[in-house]
Amino acid sequence: MSDAHRHVRLPTERPLRVRKVHSLRTFLWLARGWSDFMDAPLVGLLHGTAMGAFGGLIMFLAWDRFWVLAGALSAFLMVAPILSTGLYAVSRALLRGEDAGFGTVWQVWASLDGRLVRFGVLLTALGTGWVISSAALITLGVKPPVTTPNDFLMRVVLAPDGGLFEIWLIVGGLMAAPVFASSVVAIPLLLDRRVSVQKAVLTSWKAVLANPICLSLWAAIVMSLSLLGLGTLMFGLILVMPILGHATWHAYRDLVVRDPGEAD
Numbered sequence: 001m002s003d004a005h006r007h008v009r010l011p012t013e014r015p016l017r018v019r020k021v022h023s024l025r026t027f028l029w030l031a032r033g034w035s036d037f038m039d040a041p042l043v044g045l046l047h048g049t050a051m052g053a054f055g056g057l058i059m060f061l062a063w064d065r066f067w068v069l070a071g072a073l074s075a076f077l078m079v080a081p082i083l084s085t086g087l088y089a090v091s092r093a094l095l096r097g098e099d100a101g102f103g104t105v106w107q108v109w110a111s112l113d114g115r116l117v118r119f120g121v122l123l124t125a126l127g128t129g130w131v132i133s134s135a136a137l138i139t140l141g142v143k144p145p146v147t148t149p150n151d152f153l154m155r156v157v158l159a160p161d162g163g164l165f166e167i168w169l170i171v172g173g174l175m176a177a178p179v180f181a182s183s184v185v186a187i188p189l190l191l192d193r194r195v196s197v198q199k200a201v202l203t204s205w206k207a208v209l210a211n212p213i214c215l216s217l218w219a220a221i222v223m224s225l226s227l228l229g230l231g232t233l234m235f236g237l238i239l240v241m242p243i244l245g246h247a248t249w250h251a252y253r254d255l256v257v258r259d260p261g262e263a264d
Contacts, residue, residue, distance in 0.1 A: 044245075115197050
């Protein structure tokens with residue numbers, strides 16, 4: 001091998017610069033998310049209704065197979081960030097003073113951006129993996145099989161010997177945490193700038209490492225509001241999902257530094 005070939009180095013992706021923010025910024029993100037929702041309510045309600053209907057369909061199909069339902073609903077939350085891409089585009093348009101309607105959302109989805117498609121496929125695969133893992137834990141750990149939400153509550157969550165529910169939560173957390181860290185700013189970043197999926201994910205991880213308390217609080221807020229939406233038979237998702245989607249855009253804008261002269 002020649003010296004010229006020996007010293008060739010493949011280009012490596014470097015994350016974008018991020019900033020540290022105060023933990024209470026999370027509540028400002030929610031306030032801005034609410035403001036964007038009120039500025040474009042029909043778009044938000046359409047997204048929320050679609051996500052609520054999809055969650056309702058999952059619940060309807062798997063109600064008597066709760067060993068599937070428990071994992072499917074939590075996997076749905078893993079995929080929700082990619083489904084909120086249109087909301088990020090609306091928030092960006094509002095920030096720029098542009099029209100922020102259904103046309104804005106259509107332009108995003110009609111573009112079939114390969115980077116967003118790849119990220120969506122990755123999130124779907126991870127969500128599917130969790131559904132399978134969750135179902136295996138519940139079916140192998142509980143006899144007779146868990147079939148209804150009441151079975152899950154009484155024989156898994158409130159089981160006198162305990163242990164299985166804690167294991168289920170730990171396994172779910174171990175799968176959800178890296179998904180959250182990889183996507184918390186990655187998807188709005190992919191929408192907003194021409195960067196690779198690898199750079200977007202690295203930037204997302206860098207933001208989490210720079211703001212561990214802030215983004216842990218944000219994860220708790222997202223999970224709590226999402227559970228509230230699920231616990232209201234999906235009706236709460238009609239409001240929760242658009243507000244969280246818009247708020248995620250503002251989290252990205254706060255956390256990822258824009259270079260001087262870079263257009264909004």
